[in-house]
Amino acid sequence: MTRALSSTSGVPWNQLTHVNKEGTTPCMVDVSSKTATRRSATARSTVRFPPAVLAAIQQGGDAKTSLLSSSKGPIITTAVIAGILGAKQTSALLPFCHPLSFENCHVRLDVREPDAIDIECQVQVTHKTGVEMEALTGASVAALCVYDMCKALSHEIVIEQTRLVHKTGGKRDVEAFEVRMIDGL
Template identity: 55%
Template sequence: MSDTPKLTHLNDAGQPSMVDVGGKTVTRRVARARSRVILGSEIIQLVQAGDLPTRKGPVFQTAIIAGVMAAKKTSDLIPLCHPIGLDDCQIRIEVAAPDAVIIECTATVTSKTGVEMEALTGASVAALTVYDMCKALSHDIVIAETRLLDKTGGKQDFHHVD
C-alpha cells in the first residue's frame, strides 16, 4: 500500500467517481472556512457603525443567509459531494480594518463524510453576496482568499496555522 496521496474522486480507470462512504463510521464532524473580501476603505467606513443597508437588504445579514443557504445546497453545486443534512451552519462577518471584511463559516454534521466543502461553499457564497450588494459603490472589490481553517471528526484532523 502506497503512502503517496491520490485523488479520491477518480476510480481505478481514472474516471470521475463519488467516494464510497458506506464503510466509514458516523462521527461528529466540524469544518471552518474563511473568505476575505477587500472592500476598500471607503466602503469599510460605511459599515464601521453597523450593517450597510441597500435596496436588496442589509449587506451582512443578507450575506449570512446566502452563505447558510449555499452550504445546505453544496451537493447541488459541487458534482461529487455527498448530500448531507447539516446539524448546524454559522456565518460570522467582521470588519478587518482598514479595508476588508472576514467571513467565517462553521459547518457541523454527524455523518460518514466531512463538511469541508459545505464550510467553503458557505464562506464563498457569503463573500460573493457581499460583492454583489456593494458593487454599486465600487467594482474594485476583491475576494482575496477563501481557505479551510480547520476540520475535525474524520480520518484526519486539520488545522491551518497563520
C-alpha cells in the first residue's frame, strides 16, 4: 500500500510542488509552461573557529585578503572556487533541482574578528526556475572547504547559520531574511 505524502508544516499534500497529483510519488516540477525571467538568490553561511585557529591561519598574510592559509594552501581562494563549483553542481546533488546555466555566480569570504569567516554566494540566471538552492549549495560547499582546509588545526570548527538572505524573480521576492538565534537553541 502506498501512503500519500504529507507535510509537517500543515500544508496539504496537494499544495506541495514536488509530488505527483496523487500525492504518492516525489517528482520534478514541470516548468515547461513558465516564462523565463531574471532571477537571483543570495545565501550566507558562517564558519566559526576557536580564536587560536583563526589567528594561526591569519599568520599566512593579511586577514582581509586571500593570503589566509593552512597546510593545504590558500583558504579563501580555494573556498571561492569550491563554492562556485558546488553551486554549479546543485542539480547533480539534489534530485529535484533543474540544471541551470548561470549568468553569474559570485562567492565572497570575509574574516570577522575574532573567530569567524562569513561566506556569501550570489547566483544570477534568466530561467524558468529559481536559484535559491544553487546559492545555498555554493555557500555550504565553500564553508565545507574552509572546514576541510582548517581541520588539522582543530575539530572544534563549526559551520553555522546557512540561510537564504535574498531572492528575486519568480512568485515572490525575499528581502533581508535574517535568522534570529533563540537562546538555548
